[in-house]
Amino acid sequence: MNLSDFSIIILSFGCVVLATDIDKIEWGKHHDNKEVFEILEAVNKRCPDITSLYHLKYRDTSGNERDETPRGNKLHVLAFGTSEPGRPEFKWVGNMHGNEVVGRELILRLAVDLCLGHRNGNPLAASLVGRARLHLMPSMNPDGWEIANDPSAPGRRTEVKGRQNANNVDLNRDFPDLDRRIYELERAGTGPFDHLFSNHTGRCGRQPETCMVMKWILTNNFVLSANLHGGDKVANYPYDESRPDSPNAYSASPDDRLFRQLALAYSSGNPAMFDRRYACPAEGGSDGRPNPFRRGVTNGAKWYSVASGMQDFNYLASNCYEITVELGCKKYPPGNELPRYWEENRQALVNYMSAVHFGIKGQVTKAGSPVAKGAAVITVDRIDTDGSVLPILHNVNTGAHGYYHRLLTDGPFAVTANAPGCAPVTKCVMIDNGVNLERWSARQVDFHLCADAAATGSGKPRQIDSSCEGVLVDGE
């Protein structure tokens, strides 16, 4: 045996010892930051054809590219499925509050399940991964997790120790306060009512974790997302911040019906969340009071007002719809309780990921070519039972290759594609999300703007598709 043979044996033996076997992960314990990365890496190695592993980056105020938290950790993401035009992008974010750890473990276990399920030919895993692109980030606040687990740090991790990042900032209060801006615009009645944040310099002076996630949100065309927290049992939806004139009141967004349906997609999959008899006891939940949340959902502002949170930033800055889920009563449960949290939330995770196929999607072309990213705007009117038309004052725009995706509730809608220099085109669609879920696809509705010379030029009248006859009232 020569030296090189010997070194191969050492290397291969080393691999056997070090590699994480994802079939044999102990789920009744917590995983530290190193273990989280090792599991993501092992899933990526086991399922290389359907996963990619990356971490987030941003540019600081000096223009330097950064990719670390204050303590030098990275925000790792494992993406399932390939990026293809028209395929919706979904994200899970866990552990934003470092001591709220259930989401972190659920996302990790979900990653392993999707990979092994796909490899074993499980049809559900194949559909979840094959029909959407799923981005899984187990921890947005790895520094907070370390602080929560540092015996020398003051406080209790079952309360708030480790909630903040290492600079003592609550990351869910560190995003631009776009609610305040939208409330001003609503009062003025002028709009715009969406895409309210643009960072022309690409530089960011907030907390590194916030900057990285903001860039992630703004540069991907996410359709749907959830931010997983702990300490109560409820799916919380925008707006999170109270309107200035009505503190503690329900603060509905233009997509209130849709957000309720999305939140219900989650809560209805978790009986312990959906059924109000299972209120959280005193250890960090609702202090033993009867569960105040009907069917396990709540409007954020109605519960308690949060300014500068992440879910409203998603909604008001991008095409992404995000809810915030409180997964269970304990922020930091003992490891042996984690399997129960998994069983309680497993179906809800599947339901919610599947909701990325709600609504409609399609391609917008202009004079025969796909429009550029952001170049066409999709506006939506809900058509009421009496035929009246109710505008939803929140638009999405096109992503790469002219593709858009608009989540919608069930029912009839008039959907209009708008691009500069072309007459807008309106089509009427009946949405049945049950059918969408059976097909694992949103309904496909393409728009061809400036398709003929008569429709070219600004100020041309709206072209209304024959599908709207008898649905839209005169003059619409």
Ligand SMILES: [Zn+2]
């Ligand atoms: Zn939290």
